[in-house]
Amino acid sequence: MPTFTIDGKKIDAKDGTTVLQAALANGIFIPHYCWHPLLSISGNCRICLVEIEGRPKLEVSCNLAVAEGMVVRTNSDVVVAARKDVMEFLLINHPLDCPICDQAGECLLQDYHFKYSKRGSRFKEEKVHKAKVVDIGPNVKMDQERCILCSRCVRFCAEIAKDSELTIAQRGDSCYVTTAPGKRLENPYSLNTVDVCPVGALTSKDFRFKKRVWFLKQVPSVCPHCSNGCPIWIEYEDGVIYRWRPRSEDVIREKYIAPSQMGITNFLCDEGRLSYKEWQLASRIFEPLVSSEEGFKNIGAIEALRLVKNAIANSAETVGVISAQSSCEEADAFIKFFKSVYRTKREPKAASEDDIIIKRDKNPNANYLKSLNIENLPADVTGDVLVIVDTLPEDDMMKVVNFKWKLVVQLTHDRSLIVPGADIVLPLATFTEKEGTLVNHAGVRQSFSKVFEPKGGTRNLVEWVELLKK
């Protein structure tokens, strides 16, 4: 374990770590663009140059292994000057279009300029012009003029998404990032290139021009789109979710590093990231519904509860079906209340899957339900009252639709999820309107937080169960 000195501070570093890693882990921030904790070392941006005692040249700290007795300075005059120079070089051909750039507010060019340079431009020449608003894939647009050619996106595609869709073409200051011949940026992880991009070169088609980032508030959560349970930040403002972004445990632990400076150390699949839309569709249910000849009609909560409670009280057998979309707390409350409970889960027909992070099981909590000792919904299920949480996949639907139930109650959040034959629908709070715990495919328990209060007459499952008990 080598001990080295950085800015006068003695640090014990692990063997094989770089000066940059050791510095970050010990609260000393060295600026970096091309270095990213998930990616291979490229060493091209040159902003992380540091001074090492006894060596004639500044060296990039991202590729500098710590050595016993090494003395590193990250803030000496030469280092400070070199950083300013690199910032100047990076900005001479940059369009400086921050007022219309989506990255503004979370841009490392802006951040580092104010932190390390603050120098006005001395560049009097015509800038190099490159392509703008390039449609490189279904989810991402590119502005080649804003790009600083750090190659993070190129390395992300090659190393993490395992699909070398991006490359750098041309040479010198004519270089630009582009898709490889005949390819588009359409791997299932393409939106991570927007996250790893330290500047406004790659932007998300979904998020572009929707919100200035400084208005966004962040709440830590877990992506419920599949059983992998990726940690996320839910970013929202004024009751509306604008985007999900990967959240790294490291970032939380090491609070001194703001997420925008650290970049991400984890990533999301595009499908999961864009699944936030499911929780704010126009078909969202806000009040209890009762089926009638003219379709579903709003019904007061008191009346709805009265109908359901009566039916359950007069029912010889009430069957509950709990979905693996529910949290642990919801499942616990539901099972305690109903005697006969089965489990179900969402099973989309063309479920994506890979050996990176996308899991075939599109439910966040199937592992927990499995551990509760309750059976899958049997084919010959019968009873008087059926209470369904969330929704039923086609197979399970076939098991219940042909039986004459006295009453079918469904607790769900969106009209598109109502099963045929449902008599009463109680509006459920969405994933973002409750807090709770989920157990992912590997058995890791993670909690997620409430972003908003439940809207309209919606409640979470625990509260509905409490009301039914009364």
Added chain:
Amino acid sequence: MDQILTHNFKVMNAARLNAYLGRDGYRSIQKIFGMQPEAVINEVKASGLRGRGGAGFPTGTKWGFVPKNLPLQPVLCINADESEPGTFKDRAIMERDPHLLIEGIIIAAYAIGAHEAFIYIRGEYFRPYLILQAAVAEAYETGFLGNNILNRGFKLDVTIHRGGGAYICGEETGLITSIEGFRGYPRLKPPFPAVKGLYGRPTVVNNVETLAALPYIINEGAAKYASVGTEKSKGSKLMSVAGHVNKPGVYEIPLGMPLITFLNEYAGGVWKNRKLKAVIPGGSSVPVMTAVEARDTLLDYESTAQHGTMLGSGGMIVMDETADMVMALKVLSDFYHHESCGQCTPCREGTGWINKILKRIIDGQGQKDDLEMLLKIADNMVGRTICVLADALAMPVKSFITKFRKEFEDRIKG
């Protein structure tokens, strides 16, 4: 001095194996097979041979960096990319005496334990490529290359790889990346090629001229080679001289020869009876010298360094009194701007910036503070990039402007 590198240059058909064998060719191969590889390395160390590609690093020492007993076999790469403006000495060897290079390759491969060698030849060198390819084929046919060289159990395959026309692929790690089929980006060091180079294997990259000196060192002994040249710059050097001289061409000189002697006696002096104005002694990337500085400079690594420049590749560019130094620098900046790989920020942006300012000055739009700006940009580029291409433009910028400042000022004033 013996002609170490050029003894076959004037021989008819020396590029063909028969003629080469008739000139005692491949004699050193029998000799090295009787030696331990370590002994070959020591012989080369003792000869004082330094890399002739430009950096002048001791060849034997470089070979010694290859770790012993690695699970991965070492590889030898031969840098025949020769793309530094003003340099055309390797071309002469490949065209006129290709078997000398192959003989040197066998020696080097044997010394480092490589069984594969890749010659990375500049794409524009089509004729040298054909000649070299024919020579390699001859060497295979007669058992100087292949699975069992001269039935002595040593295997060596030589592959010629043509470049696509990028200057940066002459940088040793850019060359390695290019052979692997990637964009010719120089690599971050460490790891150094000697440890992890071509296809992740320990790799030595040697220049053509360096390898061409090996047969002589083995045949005649390190001491005889070392008796040529100076105390620290031993042996002979090929100089390629171009520009305003009467006899441009490739000449072999003992290291340490006075620059002026070389200019007058070999290159035939400055043409048209004009006066010497400036010399770039070792390829366009080294600092330019004024006629006064050139007067007492010796052509060796130390003396050129003392005079603030470098021997480099030995590609000498001579400029007479009529040369337009502003235009000359602008042309150089065109080249380095065009050839920057674009990887590192200071080089990618700095070469373009410098080029634009120089173009503006040439166009009569120069401004008072342009020269200071150029010097600052050059300073901000030097030593801050993965390879030395940034320095290769920064050094000419600094030396041209400081040494010929009045010309630049006059141009700006208009």
